[in-house]
Amino acid sequence: MIEVRGLTKSYGDRLAIQDLNFTVNKGEVVGFLGPNGAGKSTTMKIVTGYMAPSSGEVRVGGFDVFENPIEVKSQIGYLPETPPVYMDMLVEDYLIYVARLRGKSKPDAKTMAQAAMEKTNLTEVQKRLIGNLSKGFRQRVGLAQALVGDPEVLILDEPTVGLDPKQVHEMRDLIQRLKGQHTIVLSTHILPEVQASCDRIIIINRGQIVAEDSLESLGKRMSASGQVTLKIRRKHEELVQSLSGVKGVMSVRRDGSGLDVSVDHNEDTIEAIAEHTVKAGAGLVELKATDLDLEDIFIRLTSSERSEVGREL
């Protein structure tokens, strides 16, 4: 449904995204996960046709975003970072106005506005001023605006940012309900967000994709890996080298007076590391083995000095 090829964008001499490649299939819910400044909004603005890339190509439903902008925009509903809602309009009037902007006739616009409000539980506030609504409701108006005309694809840029926990929950429920009816790409810098809503995640850091997988198989990989931290008194550099050769060790990294060792999920590996370290006479004072969870993986993938771990995944 969405095909992104070699997408690069720089603002002046600042490279925001670099050679992004990914596809989103029809009906999928894909989470675009990354810390602030990773390039999520930039990518979304380009995919929705609101900004041109420096190079690369985006196709939506087979149409090139920049050669066929009208066809593409009619298939996409977009909730930008700052929802384009007018504070001095009534909810219903605003949604009718959005439909009219999209070229719909008056009666169609009214029907579409009603449908969008029903999907987002806004019917009860349709005659209220947007400016008088809570942030949670306003964000729902933003979502309703994306849904006007029932587009196949929804691009939602951080739909829960700035909401309180109850409002976050409501927004997640809404997105859950839209599953199966739309192809959805949602961005977030919050991990539980994607765990709650997405079939697949694309992790982006510093403008590049560092991992891309289903939640299920990321989970499987995680349960198959762990982390051993060692505190030793000497021979740090020597051990960084030699521990890499121990069976089951995936990578070794120095961290101050300690070593971080990524390992497979096997007690033999941990025993071998302990034995090797003692034999080397490195002055082992502490050894701790932990299993990785999704949070750890995300942090490792998005702390840039460890980005080589991302390549491994």
Ligand SMILES: Nc1ncnc2c1ncn2[C@@H]1O[C@H](COP(=O)(O)OP(=O)(O)O)[C@@H](O)[C@H]1O
């Ligand atoms: N209009 C702009 N002008 C200059 N730099 C920008 C602009 N918008 C974004 N950037 C920079 O591009 C990078 C990616 O930003 P953005 O796509 O907004 O990331 P995210 O949405 O993941 O937080 C950041 O380093 C940001 O500072």
Ligand SMILES: [Mg+2]
């Ligand atoms: Mg952003």
